[in-house]
Amino acid sequence: MDVHTHILPRTWPDLKDRYGYGGFIKLDHHHECKARMMRDDGTFFREVGKRTWDPDSRIAESNRIRMNVQVLSTVPVMFSYWAKPEDALDVSQMLNDHIAGCVSANPTRFVGLGTLPMQDPDLACDELKRCVNELGLKGVEIGTHVNDWTLSEPELFKVFKTAEQLGAAIFIHPWDMVGTELMRKYWLPWLVGMPAESSLALCSLIFGGVFERLPDLRVCIAHGGGSFPATVGRIDHGHHVRPDLCAVDCATKPSDFLGRFWSDSLVHDPAALNNIVSIYGEDKVCCGSDYPFPLGEMSNVGKDYAAGALIDSMTGDGWTQERRAKLLGTNACDWLAADPSAYWTM
Numbered sequence: 001m002d003v004h005t006h007i008l009p010r011t012w013p014d015l016k017d018r019y020g021y022g023g024f025i026k027l028d029h030h031h032e033c034k035a036r037m038m039r040d041d042g043t044f045f046r047e048v049g050k051r052t053w054d055p056d057s058r059i060a061e062s063n064r065i066r067m068n069v070q071v072l073s074t075v076p077v078m079f080s081y082w083a084k085p086e087d088a089l090d091v092s093q094m095l096n097d098h099i100a101g102c103v104s105a106n107p108t109r110f111v112g113l114g115t116l117p118m119q120d121p122d123l124a125c126d127e128l129k130r131c132v133n134e135l136g137l138k139g140v141e142i143g144t145h146v147n148d149w150t151l152s153e154p155e156l157f158k159v160f161k162t163a164e165q166l167g168a169a170i171f172i173h174p175w176d177m178v179g180t181e182l183m184r185k186y187w188l189p190w191l192v193g194m195p196a197e198s199s200l201a202l203c204s205l206i207f208g209g210v211f212e213r214l215p216d217l218r219v220c221i222a223h224g225g226g227s228f229p230a231t232v233g234r235i236d237h238g239h240h241v242r243p244d245l246c247a248v249d250c251a252t253k254p255s256d257f258l259g260r261f262w263s264d265s266l267v268h269d270p271a272a273l274n275n276i277v278s279i280y281g282e283d284k285v286c287c288g289s290d291y292p293f294p295l296g297e298m299s300n301v302g303k304d305y306a307a308g309a310l311i312d313s314m315t316g317d318g319w320t321q322e323r324r325a326k327l328l329g330t331n332a333c334d335w336l337a338a339d340p341s342a343y344w345t346m
């Protein structure tokens with residue numbers, strides 16, 4: 001099971017026309033198998049291929065590498081947290097209905113995660129309930145922050161509480177990267193900003209007492225948690241030496257929450273994968289590829305789907321078949337509260 005894949009509808013309405021203001025993304029299908037993701041001010045965001053919107057292409061590629069299940073979530077540029085709440089809800093519902101349709105057409109091959117208008121926590125809670133109770137989604141994908149709010153913001157607590165009550169999984173994905181205004185070259189928002197965003201999200205949930213107050217909340221962080229696992233000692237030390245700054249909302253040592261949340265495996269490096277398995281626990285790391293995007297786990301030649309290749313390549317102490325099976329499938333089912341036998345033969 002690949003917990004980190006993104007999907008878009010093939011088309012959607014022109015959102016600038018629909019809402020009367022700009023800032024949204026649309027797909028410009030300039031070729032049968034390719035489209036440009038364009039901002040509605042005409043600027044180019046990213047070129048994407050057919051597998052971004054076509055379920056059959058995704059299943060064919062999954063079959064080639066014997067990947068049973070893709071967990072589908074939207075592309076973070078579609079979160080629309082900056083838009084008017086009722087419009088972000090409208091976008092979310094369109095995307096969530098699409099993902100639910102993909103899952104219902106291929107229920108053994110896809111698991112769905114919704115998106116929420118997080119800038120309005122009440123609307124977000126209502127849509128979260130709809131996602132789980134009406135659409136059958138296993139949870140939602142949210143950003144590492146919401147405009148000026150970090151995930152510790154009291155306003156957002158009700159969303160996490162609702163997720164806990166519903167048993168909904170939460171996938172946290174970096175977006176709107178911190179420091180982007182300084183990082184004008186070298187793709188640094190993706191290489192430096194995104195790892196910082198993931199650590200920002202985890203530290204916000206830890207320091208803000210969200211994990212402490214919601215012991216049954218099931219969170220998975222993208223990209224191995226970014227810079228968090230490499231700096232958890234520093235985070236603990238800060239909590240210890242400046243409790244006046246760090247321990248104001250949660251007295252528990254940050255590293256005591258290791259093992260409480262899941263992470264994907266997308267770290268691109270054997271030493272880093274060993275590190276996150278050591279830090280988070282071998283029950284808490286899930287195969288995740290960021291399919292179909294270029295920073296994902298793709299083959300060097302042809303950028304073919306290669307989810308799980310790093311896990312398969314691991315050797316040395318601890319890399320038993322049992323561990324591989326956990327990382328490639330059963331850990332994800334634990335995070336999603338999904339029955340593995342619904343997806344593959346045990």
Ligand SMILES: [Zn+2]
Nearest residue numbers: 004006173290
């Ligand atoms: Zn991603």
